[in-house]
Amino acid sequence: METVGTAVDALPRPGLRERKKQRTRDALVRAALELIATRGYEGTTVDDIAAAVDVSQRTFFRYFASKEEVAFFVSRLAEAHVLEAVRERPPGEAPLEVLRRAVLDSWDGINEAVERLVPLELHLRVYRMIESTPALLAAHLRRAAELEEELARIVAEREGLDVDGDPRPRILVAAFGGVIRVAERRWSTGGDVSVAAMRELLTTCLDHVGPALAENWRTNGSPVRRTET
Template sequence: MTGLRERKKQRTRDALILAAHELFVTQGYEATTVDQITESVEVSQRTFFRYFANKEDVALALQKMFAERFFEALHGRPLDEAPMDTLRATLDASWSDLGAAVEEIVPLDLHMRMWQVIEVTPALLAAHLRQSLVLEEQLAGEIARRAGLDPESDPRPRVLVAAFCAVMGVAGRHWAMRGNASLEEALKVTRSYIDHLTPALSANWGDGGA
């Protein structure tokens, strides 16, 4: 059981994330200072830097949490699943828990608006892309391990993961920019995009692709 001290630390960290996100979406990332974030929560700068290295770190905290938990969920999948099935099953099995974890910290509509801030802020977008590349390497390594492959000599794990993550990103931008999607609607959109991955790569697109 988590102790009182740890729960208090988690509440402080969550409060900093919430305050930062609210400021970022209302006045912009660049215009927001660490002082403003800490003043909103009534803590010191020292407390802020105990949890986060900088503004970028707090801005992408939920994306980092998602990546870590997604990887953990994939790592626990049965070894006899096909690679693509593993990625899809991990998404389906972890979506609700990940969504609930986000909503324990910030409202969903604020989370979606923060995605828009990331998309239009060059520094945050670059940092998010770096974060995504780290996750892709972790996922590709795990997919390769499960299949008994060497990812340095066999490109298939990296190719599959790159395609899957790219589709996830496109779907995420699609529903985040709509501004009113529920978690269920977001999962529906994401599944639909993933369903189109294999046909888009291998099938004829009709008269236009003939």
């Protein structure tokens, strides 16, 4: 029995390998964002990222398929939170309100999840670079289209619709995605690039969806103003 006990004690703790892999992955993400924020996306290579974590290029590719994938890893994490929030909204809620509440109500949880991985300030610095970096912008728009398709399918399922037979889920999500895009662009080029400013601007843009689509602009509503410092 003593021999068995000693052998068991010598075994690695359950999950130790997984935790080590997660630490390496997280270190690669942090290094990638630091380098991209400092040198720019085009000025950062996979070799640079791997060297910053003291691992080989081969090790990098065990975790990420490309530089683009690691650059958008944190954004994918945020998107996963939104998708889950949409799935968990109460049944019977209007589809547009589902999307609105899913984004705004999960805001703090998203930021907490990001901060467990990288400093929020670092994520925001890279996020701001999207508009001025063609390769990042192209990837961002492509990934946004993929997210919109997934959201449309979730909305259709919630409403008991065939997403390929009824255009409304895709129309709604396309309009909603456009609002998010407008908010992102105004935030990234504005004076105040804080998280609070982004949330305020996003809320304002979402509040203007109804008036922008249905009202007479000459007689109703007011334009969304740029957030000032």
